[in-house]
Amino acid sequence: MSSAAVKQEERRDEAARAAGPDLTDAGFLAAIEATTYPGADFRHREHVRLAWVCLRQSGFEAGLARVRGLIQRYAAALGATGKYHETLTRAWVELVQAALDAAPDAPSFDAFLEARPELGDARLLERHYRKETLDSAEARAGWVPPDVAPLPARDGVQR
Secondary structure, three states: OOHHHHHHHHHHHHHHHHHOOOOOHHHHHHHHHOOOOOHHHOOHHHHHHHHHHHHHHHHHHHHHHHHHHHHHHHHHHOOOHHHOOHHHHHHHHHHHHHHHHHOOOOOOHHHHHHHOHHHHOOOHHHHOOOHHHHOOHHHHHOOOOOOOOOOOOOOOOOO
């Protein structure tokens, strides 16, 4: 293992110890931005949290761009560039934004998930997409609209 890889691994270990269950939204975002958040811990809930933080800070268009960039950079830092999926990313950001529009005053991510528990279900997109669609190269590389049922409307956006 190279010295750079060792140092990155040490930063990840340090971030994992610091992350704990009480990591603030700012600390969580900083760890993702620095690519020090432990990869094994960046699961569905953390993806939704990232979208929630970015959308609250930046609004939909800028928040979506930020989520895209952060996930792509984070995946690259973990050596997993092939894992990025544009349709999954945008669809989840759309779902989180619609939920934010419906529950804008949630004081924390945990409170937000309590108000919108469906977002905790990693299989939620099965209500909107066929498996074959999400498994396609087109959906991985670019935005493909739902083919089972429309996503919920965001405020001010007709579908």
